[in-house]
Amino acid sequence: MVSNTTRKLDPSLLEAALTLGAKRITLLFRVVVPGIITFLFKDLRILLGWAWTYLIVAELIGTSSGITWFITQQARYKNFDNVYAAIMIIGIIGLTTDLILARLGKRMFPWEKEMAKT
Amino acid sequence: MTDLELPSYLDQTDAVQDRFTRLKQRPVILEVNNLQKEFETPQGQVVALNDINFKTHRREFVCVIGPSGCGKSTLIRILAGLESKTSGKVLLDGKEVTGPGPDRGMVFQGYTLFPWLTVKRNVMFGLELAGRGKSIAEDEARQWIELVGLSKFENSYPHQLSGGMKQRVAIARALANQPRILLMDEPFGALDAQTRAKMQASLMEIWKNIDITILFITHDLDEAVYLADRILVLKAHPGEVQELIEVPVPQPRTQEQLLSPEFLATKKRLEELIHPPETEVEINEDHMNMVRMVPVDDEVGSVF
Numbered sequence: 001m002v003s004n005t006t007r008k009l010d011p012s013l014l015e016a017a018l019t020l021g022a023k024r025i026t027l028l029f030r031v032v033v034p035g036i037i038t039f040l041f042k043d044l045r046i047l048l049g050w051a052w053t054y055l056i057v058a059e060l061i062g063t064s065s066g067i068t069w070f071i072t073q074q075a076r077y078k079n080f081d082n083v084y085a086a087i088m089i090i091g092i093i094g095l096t097t098d099l100i101l102a103r104l105g106k107r108m109f110p111w112e113k114e115m116a117k118t
Numbered sequence: 119m120t121d122l123e124l125p126s127y128l129d130q131t132d133a134v135q136d137r138f139t140r141l142k143q144r145p146v147i148l149e150v151n152n153l154q155k156e157f158e159t160p161q162g163q164v165v166a167l168n169d170i171n172f173k174t175h176r177r178e179f180v181c182v183i184g185p186s187g188c189g190k191s192t193l194i195r196i197l198a199g200l201e202s203k204t205s206g207k208v209l210l211d212g213k214e215v216t217g218p219g220p221d222r223g224m225v226f227q228g229y230t231l232f233p234w235l236t237v238k239r240n241v242m243f244g245l246e247l248a249g250r251g252k253s254i255a256e257d258e259a260r261q262w263i264e265l266v267g268l269s270k271f272e273n274s275y276p277h278q279l280s281g282g283m284k285q286r287v288a289i290a291r292a293l294a295n296q297p298r299i300l301l302m303d304e305p306f307g308a309l310d311a312q313t314r315a316k317m318q319a320s321l322m323e324i325w326k327n328i329d330i331t332i333l334f335i336t337h338d339l340d341e342a343v344y345l346a347d348r349i350l351v352l353k354a355h356p357g358e359v360q361e362l363i364e365v366p367v368p369q370p371r372t373q374e375q376l377l378s379p380e381f382l383a384t385k386k387r388l389e390e391l392i393h394p395p396e397t398e399v400e401i402n403e404d405h406m407n408m409v410r411m412v413p414v415d416d417e418v419g420s421v422f
């Protein structure tokens with residue numbers, strides 16, 4: 001995913017930097033790194049979303065603790081209040097982490113058009 | 119355009135002739151000798167540039183014009199050091215050019231501002247690389263930003279600017295390095311006509327006021343005649359110099375001159391060189407007969 005992201009960097013930015021006097025090292029630190037860091041951050045948000053989903057699925061299958069185990073257990077006792085509460089918690093945690101990352105992105109990368117929107 | 123009263127593009131008034139004499143006495147900034155560029159492609163060898171020779175003098179404005187694919191971008195990229203040459207010599211102040219460097223500023227057609235830097239930091243980019251302290255670089259950057267009229271936007275990010283404004287920043291960023299020559303590859307090609315006219319006028323204004331030599335690529339005839347002291351006309355397959363025209367329109371230039379006889383005569387010459395008549399699609403009698411056979415809705419009568 002990271003190497004794929006690096007390829008998204010516009011090569012004409014590298015050329016522009018060269019005509020402004022950049023050499024190899026400055027090119028790396030002043031253009032390549034800042035150029036790909038926003039893409040990486042977006043990837044991170046997507047990755048965390050996936051991670052959360054996998055976690056739930058994994059829990060459903062195995063383990064005798066954790067939030068999904070709690071849900072199936074409570075459902076067995078027909079304690080539906082607790083079931084719904086737990087499902088809400090899963091949703092809220094997922095949503096909050098994504099929102100926090102979005103806010104953080106806006107703060108850290110003010111130049112990004114897309115991030116300004118979220 | 120009428121042929122009736124146009125003078126020859128070779129006719130120069132005494133004032134214009136005198137200006138060219140003085141211009142050619144100035145030191146040579148850029149010299150291109152027997153430049154050759156071949157590309158190896160799967161379809162075989164392509165000669166992009168064949169035996170290109172020319173000189174630009176200090177504070178001269180040279181336009182390069184030619185049909186698409188004639189090697190204009192290849193030429194300017196070789197001058198910038200971004201592309202290798204097959205053979206020949208490129209000399210800047212008499213020294214051979216071997217790679218990209220801050221002594222040659224470049225403005226590209228696409229917007230190449232660094233999106234993560236503000237306008238001011240974009241302009242400071244080259245200054246900082248040249249080893250200026252931060253506050254000196256900042257002061258210098260402000261002056262260049264003011265020169266292109268964007269002081270109010272020094273803290274904006276590129277995505278907040280219009281196309282014309284982005285190119286102004288790119289010009290300021292290139293000029294901040296105080297290059298020996300400013301290379302511009304169709305810099306206004308993506309702008310609408312009105313913005314383009316404004317950009318041309320401000321570029322002329324900047325050029326008149328600072329010590330800078332400009333090599334400007336375009337495929338717009340009006341743009342070339344309006345901006346250039348001399349126009350290098352290229353032809354395609356292979357890319358060769360067709361003619362080096364001394365523009366007989368007096369300096370300083372104004373928009374009103376776009377309709378002057380010298381202007382139109384030069385434009386007509388460019389037209390002949392770039393769009394030779396034989397390549398135009400001919401509408402002959404046979405073709406017209408075919409068209410007449412197509413049935414026409416009779417309800418609307420012909421007005422011819």
Ligand SMILES: Nc1ncnc2c1ncn2[C@@H]1O[C@H](COP(=O)(O)OP(=O)(O)O)[C@@H](O)[C@H]1O
Nearest residue numbers: 157159164166185186187188189190191192193
């Ligand atoms: N990297 C390349 N590899 C192969 N052929 C190229 C390359 N760059 C340009 N050319 C060819 O060289 C010729 C000139 O291209 P270019 O300089 O872009 O023309 P222009 O800018 O005048 O439109 C074209 O025929 C083009 O196909």
Ligand SMILES: [Mg+2]
Nearest residue numbers: 190191192304
């Ligand atoms: Mg081109």
